[in-house]
Amino acid sequence: DAKTTQPPSMDCAEGRAANLPCNHSTISGNEYVYWYRQIHSQGPQYIIHGLKNNETNEMASLIITEDRKSSTLILPHATLRDTAVYYCIVRSGANNLFFGTGTRLTVIP
C-alpha cells in the first residue's frame, strides 16, 4: 500500500472550514483514498473515501488532485466535536488498512 504523509497537528476556528491535507505521491491506480477519524481514543470512525473523483457526504468533502498524488479532506463548518485525530489511508481491495500517525485537529472556540 502507498505511504501517506500528513501534518502532525492543525488548529481550526469553530465554524470555519477545516482543510486537512494528505500526500500520497506513490499511490497506484487501483488504490482508494480513505479518511477515518478517532475521537479521544474511541474506535476510529469512517468519514469518506474516493478513487479519482471528488466526493461529498454528510460529514465531509474529499478533493483528490488530478494526478492523485494528494488529497484534502474538508470539514465545511468545524465544530468542537470535530476535534480528533484524522487518518488518511490509501489501500487496494486485497489489503488491510494501515493507520499512520494522522493529523490531530483541534477546533478552537
Next chain:
Amino acid sequence: EADIYQTPRYLVIGTGKKITLECSQTMGHDKMYWYQQDPGMELHLIHYSYGVNSTEKGDLSSESTVSRIRTEHFPLTLESARPSHTSQYLCASRGGREGGTWETQYFGPGTRLLVL
C-alpha cells in the same frame, strides 16, 4: 450506525490470568480485525480474519490468539496476561465489495486492558 460490540469495555486484571476479549458484529461481515493501540500512539493490526475458520497474524507481533468459529464472533485470548499487555484493543469488521460504501471498516468501542 455500526453494529459491532466489544466486552468488557474496561478490564483490570492481575498478572498470569487468562482473559478473553469479546467482539461481535451483527452486520454479517466476513472480514474482522483486532488492533492494539497505546494511549496517543498509532493503531497496530495484530490479527485478522477473512471468514469462518480463517485467522491471520497482523503487522504487529502479539502473544494473543484469536478464533473465528462463527461469522459474527471474533474473540481474542491472552493465556497469561502480563503488564506489557496493558493497552486498548479495538475490534473492527468489514464487508462488501471494493469501493462500495459497505466496504468500509467499522470499529467497536474498544476494550481498555490494565494488567497489574
